[in-house]
Amino acid sequence: xxxxxxxxxxxxxDGIRCDGRKIDEPRRISIKAGVLNNANGSxxxxxxxxxxxxxxxxxxxxxxxxxxxxxTGILRVRYHMQPxxxxxxxxxxxxxxxxxxxxxxxxxxxxxxxxxxFPRTAVDVYIEILQADGGSRCAALDVAAVALADAGIxxxxxxxxxxxxxxxxxxxxxxxxxxxxxxxxxxxxxxMPNSGQITLLQLDGILSTSEYKKCIETGLVGCKLVYELxxxxxxxxxxxxxxx
Amino acid sequence: xxxxxxxxGLERKLITDSLDAGRRADGRALDEPRKITIETGTIPKAEGxxxxxxxxxxxxxxxxxxxxxxxxxTGDKGALICTAEIAPLAHPDAETGPPSExxxxxxxxxxxxxxxxxxxxxxxxxxxxxxxxVGVFADNAVLDDCGNLFDACSYASCAxxxxxxxxxxxxxxxxxxxxxxxxxxxxxxxxxxSVTMGRIGRxxxxxxxxxxxxxxxxxxxxxxxxxxxxxxxxxxxxxxFSFEQLASCADTAIAVGAKIRSTIESxxxxx
Numbered sequence: 368x369x370x371x372x373x374x375x376x377x378x379x380x381d382g383i384r385c386d387g388r389k390i391d392e393p394r395r396i397s398i399k400a401g402v403l404n405n406a407n408g409s410x411x412x413x414x415x416x417x418x419x420x421x422x423x424x425x426x427x428x429x430x431x432x433x434x435x436x437x438x439t440g441i442l443r444v445r446y447h448m449q450p451x452x453x454x455x456x457x458x459x460x461x462x463x464x465x466x467x468x469x470x471x472x473x474x475x476x477x478x479x480x481x482x483x484x485f486p487r488t489a490v491d492v493y494i495e496i497l498q499a500d501g502g503s504r505c506a507a508l509d510v511a512a513v514a515l516a517d518a519g520i521x522x523x524x525x526x527x528x529x530x531x532x533x534x535x536x537x538x539x540x541x542x543x544x545x546x547x548x549x550x551x552x553x554x555x556x557x558x559m560p561n562s563g564q565i566t567l568l569q570l571d572g573i574l575s576t577s578e579y580k581k582c583i584e585t586g587l588v589g590c591k592l593v594y595e596l597x598x599x600x601x602x603x604x605x606x607x608x609x610x611x
Numbered sequence: 612x613x614x615x616x617x618x619x620g621l622e623r624k625l626i627t628d629s630l631d632a633g634r635r636a637d638g639r640a641l642d643e644p645r646k647i648t649i650e651t652g653t654i655p656k657a658e659g660x661x662x663x664x665x666x667x668x669x670x671x672x673x674x675x676x677x678x679x680x681x682x683x684x685t686g687d688k689g690a691l692i693c694t695a696e697i698a699p700l701a702h703p704d705a706e707t708g709p710p711s712e713x714x715x716x717x718x719x720x721x722x723x724x725x726x727x728x729x730x731x732x733x734x735x736x737x738x739x740x741x742x743x744x745v746g747v748f749a750d751n752a753v754l755d756d757c758g759n760l761f762d763a764c765s766y767a768s769c770a771x772x773x774x775x776x777x778x779x780x781x782x783x784x785x786x787x788x789x790x791x792x793x794x795x796x797x798x799x800x801x802x803x804x805s806v807t808m809g810r811i812g813r814x815x816x817x818x819x820x821x822x823x824x825x826x827x828x829x830x831x832x833x834x835x836x837x838x839x840x841x842x843x844x845x846x847x848x849x850x851x852f853s854f855e856q857l858a859s860c861a862d863t864a865i866a867v868g869a870k871i872r873s874t875i876e877s878x879x880x881x882x
Contacts, residue, residue, distance in 0.1 A: 404667050404755050405702045418654070420754060422700025445699060445707055450750040451657035451673020459694065459750070493700035493707075495752065497671055498654050 375549055378535035385545050393529065393541040393589050398510065398596050400517045400604035406493075408518020410600065414506035415543055418498040421507070421514040426488035434489070440482035441489050444473035446507055448496040468504050475508055475528070475557040475567035481521040490520055501544035502530045505555050508567065513597050517604060525597055526566060528557035529589030531582045533574060538581045540589045552578075556586035560594040623826050630814040637820065642863055644806075644818035647766065647871060649878035651774040659775025659797075661878070663767035666820055667757035672749055672767035674775040676797075678738060678787040679746030689736020689744045693722035695751040695764050702756040720805075720845045721751060721764045724834035728803035728842040730772065735798040738780050743787045745777065747797065758821035761832045761845075765805040766875060772797060773879040802875060803842055804868035805834040808860050810848075815856060817867055831857070833864035837872065841865075 377385050384390065394415030403409035406422035413419075429435035446469040450457050461469075472494070482490065492515065494507045505528035512526040532542035533552035547553050552572025558565050565583075574582055626636050635641065645666030654660035657673035679690055695718035697705040710718070725731075736745035749771055751764040779793035809819040809827035819827060829848035836842050841861060846852070852860070 403700060404757055406700055409700065416656070420698075420700065422698075424700075424703050427703070447698070449671070449673060449752050450694075450748065451654055451660065451675055454656055456675040456677060456748055456750075459696065491699070493698065495698050495700060495754065497752070498656050 375545060377546060377549060378537055378539075384534065384539065386543055390537055390539045391585070391588065393592055394543060396593065396596055398513055398600035400513050400600045406514070406518070408514045408516070408520070410510045410513035410517055412506050412510035412513075414500070414502065414509070415541075416498060416500035417496070417503050417506040419503065419506050419510050420495045420497060421510040422493045423490065423511075423514045423518040423520065424493075425490035425518075426485035426520075427491070429487065429489040435487045437486055438483070440485035440487075442473055442477055442480055442482060442492065443489055444469050444476065444492045444494070444511065446472055446494045446496070446504070448499060452496045452499045468507070471567055471569065472504065472508050472511060476511060476515065476526055478564060478566050479512070479522050479524045479526045479559055480515060481523060484521060490515070490518075501542055501547040501553075502555065504528075505530050505557065508557050509593050509597060513600055516597075516601055524559035524561045524564075525594055526557055527560050527590040527594040527597060528555060528567060529586055529593050530555040531586035531589065533572060533578060533582065538578060538585050540585050552582070554582050554586060556583060556590060558587060558590045560591065622822055626823060626826050627812060630811060630816070635816060636822070641814060642817045642867060644762070644867060644871065645820065647874050649766065649770045649875065651770055651878050657771075658777065659771045659773070661767045661770035661774060663763055663770060665759060665763040665766065665818065667755060668753070668759060668763045669755040670751055670753050670760070670763045670767040672751045672764070672771040674771045675748045675750070676775060676777050677746050677748070678743050678780055681741060681744040686741030686744070687737060688733040689731070690746040691722075691726055691731060691733065691749075692746070693725055693749045693751065693768055694718050695721055695753065695760070697753040697756055697760070701753045705756065716845075716847070717760055717764065718751075720761055720832055720843075721768055723845075724765050724803050724805050724832075724843045725749070725768055725772070728801050728834065728836045730769070730799060730801055730803050730836075732798040732800050738787050739782050742785070743780070743782065745780070747772070747775070756821070758824040759807050759818050761807045762805050762818060765803070765834070766871065769802060769804070769875050770878050773799065773802070773875070801836040801838070802872050803834050803836050804872045804875065805832050805843075806864040806867050806871070807832040808863060810850070810852060810856065815860060815863070817863060831860055833861060835865050835868045839865050839869070
């Protein structure tokens with residue numbers, strides 16, 4: 368964590384955070400499925416100030432060929448930030464951070480996707496960060512999972528992600544950019560909501576054992592909220608909001 | 612599976628047959644662009660931004676305005692760089708990795724249209740001569756590729772540049788320091804508008820969509836400025852144009868471009 372000196376009041380005496388939220392309140396989240404014309408599946412999410420688009424292609428032929436596996440399909444994920452997504456222009460080539468995030472998102476999605484039915488093929492998930500705020504990897508994972516479902520890729524479960532963290536000695540849900548910079552800990556979590564399997568967990572910062580458990584529990588509450596919004600987006604796409 | 616950009620022979624016949632009858636497959640007149648919608652300020656963290664839809668093609672462009680070191684031979688001018696990329700989610704054929712020659716051409720044609728029109732008065736972007744100047748970066752991301760990326764990126768770049776707010780810097784100890792709360796618009800002198808036309812057989816069509824794009828024998832992009840002068844041009848494709856065709860293309864680019872210019876201008880007034 369940055370732990371940077373700042374005069375920002377992260378949590379006031381009434382338990383209100385720097386952006387006006389309560390400690391267990393997520394930012395505004397909206398998800399829309401089926402937003403692209405050429406992708407097999409797609410979705411768009413606004414998660415606080417994050418604006419993220421995901422597109423899914425496949426199952427399709429694998430290029431380069433040596434990556435293909437005769438026993439199963441493979442999943443490839445690319446998390447990419449637009450140069451204008453952050454205050455200081457980001458160089459367009461993928462950074463080490465983006466490569467790592469691509470990998471953890473892929474590994475968070477893999478247990479949910481039934482790739483064994485499609486040997487020698489690839490499913491490509493492309494994620495474009497149009498505007499970044501704190502928690503972009505969780506939001507990216509949420510929108511990628513909806514895009515996979517929208518593409519009709521068979522899945523065992525949804526994957527829902529949300530971060531929790533520690534700010535002003537308090538465990539809070541869904542930390543924003545300011546809290547990420549000045550707070551004490553950031554823990555992104557992803558879960559398969561029906562099986563309860565946690566498929567992504569990272570931590571930046573120091574937590575006691577009890578804080579650690581509290582943090583996971585808090586994050587899982589956020590994941591549950593996200594899961595309902597993911598289902599709602601897919602129902603709106605396929606049933607026009609009916610049957611929800 | 613694999614590539615999906617296989618033009619069905621029947622589809623080409625449909626397109627050429629309707630052109631022979633004076634219409635296009637989607638009902639447009641030959642010199643009619645698809646519907647253009649422009650939203651500005653879509654990316655609040657960028658100094659300027661625009662989301663442009665040209666038919667089903669969609670581009671998001673962000674403008675970043677940062678102090679930068681001038682090129683040694685142009686210390687009395689700011690810097691302008693336009694880039695373009697086709698995000699891999701835009702089309703099944705779009706790939707990650709280094710840009711293809713087509714994408715490099717796209718970025719250079721968009722950059723040239725804006726640069727050569729002198730849209731931005733670069734002499735007003737100097738913080739300290741030969742030491743620090745203002746750099747304007749317009750990064751175009753194609754998010755949905757349904758044909759004619761040249762025009763979509765060029766309109767999005769223009770709208771984002773018009774939308775941009777430029778911070779003020781002053782030199783402190785030899786380095787530029789941003790002055791809080793002081794910003795201005797970029798110094799704009801003209802609005803360049805590109806119009807891309809395709810030739811299919813003897814017919815010239817404005818703003819080809821994805822299917823028409825695949826049937827084109829040749830294409831030309833002509834950029835005009837607010838005075839109705841041509842400021843940049845790029846011909847592409849396997850075949851050529853006759854002189855008469857080129858002359859009529861220029862007239863079309865000026866006439867069609869003037870209407871599109873007012874659409875781009877009104878995107879600014881709305882925001």
